[in-house]
Amino acid sequence: MNGIPRAPLVLGLAGLIPFVWGALTYLIDDMHAWGTQALGPRFVGPYVQLFYGSIILSFMSGVLWGFATKTSGSKAATCYLLSVLPALWAFFKTGGGPLAAGTNLMWGFAGLLLLDAVFSYWRLTPAWWMRLRMLLTAAVLVCLAVGVYL
Structure with missing residues (x-):
């Protein structure tokens, strides 16, 4: 974390x-029950991860687009x-149920890291x-792996 500006x-x-x-909420039943009651079933377990993960991959496309403006030709x-x-x-890859979508999101975030490295x-x-x-990618992959592999 050395050298990363505080805000980002x-x-x-x-x-x-x-x-x-x-x-x-996937690992702790009481948390899952509370989250489902207080927030709704879409905001617990793999469902919140899958929906949010899709949004973040799309957001990161915009970030990369911004970096693309720094070059030409x-x-x-x-x-x-x-x-x-x-x-x-x-x-295209986040349908087919939570297991397939979670696996595909993991591949998507790994691929995003490769694109980050290229840029x-x-x-x-x-x-x-x-x-x-x-x-951030390591943390996301660990969290998604909970829903995919446990």
Whole structure:
């Protein structure tokens, strides 16, 4: 976390809350029951993770699109094309039930990390970007794995 500006770090960590909450409500029956009663069944277990994960992949497409604006020509065209892949992945691959959707979201976030690395390699991201993205992606993958593998 060294060198990551405070605002992106705090907001990134706060963005993990629905993933962590989903994992906890999957693992702890009393939490699941309370969450279902207080928030509704869509906001517990894998359901909150899947819905929110799809939104975040789409959001990250927008972030990558923003990085694409820092270049021009054929590299820009490549970056714009790459930037839409996470949103398209979320749109096409998050159906088929919670197990398939969770697995596909895990692949989507892993693929997003690769795209982050490419944009970072091309020096389109801030210097601290990959440190933040590795931290957040690891946490997301662990949380999604709870619903997929347990």
